[in-house]
Amino acid sequence: MRKFAQVVFWVSLGFLVGAMAGVLLVAVLSSNTHDRSVEMTMTAAFFAGPIGAAIGLIVGLVRIRRDKPDPVNS
Numbered sequence: 497m498r499k500f501a502q503v504v505f506w507v508s509l510g511f512l513v514g515a516m517a518g519v520l521l522v523a524v525l526s527s528n529t530h531d532r533s534v535e536m537t538m539t540a541a542f543f544a545g546p547i548g549a550a551i552g553l554i555v556g557l558v559r560i561r562r563d564k565p566d567p568v569n570s
Contacts, residue, residue, distance in 0.1 A: 507552045514544045522535050522539050
């Protein structure tokens with residue numbers, strides 16, 4: 497259960513970081529002035545956020561594989 501919680505933490509963190517990066521990229525690079533807030537939301541929720549979550553999943557899985565087994569809970 498502890499490993500699952502760690503992976504969920506990393507996936508959530510990755511999604512948040514990815515979503516923030518998506519908002520930042522749209523704010524800086526988009527020439528859209530008509531509906532920029534919608535573009536930011538959609539980019540964060542459906543493009544950059546899931547990419548960040550996938551990266552977070554990989555990071556979480558690598559980190560739990562590197563953890564040494566706990567002799568007390570084994």
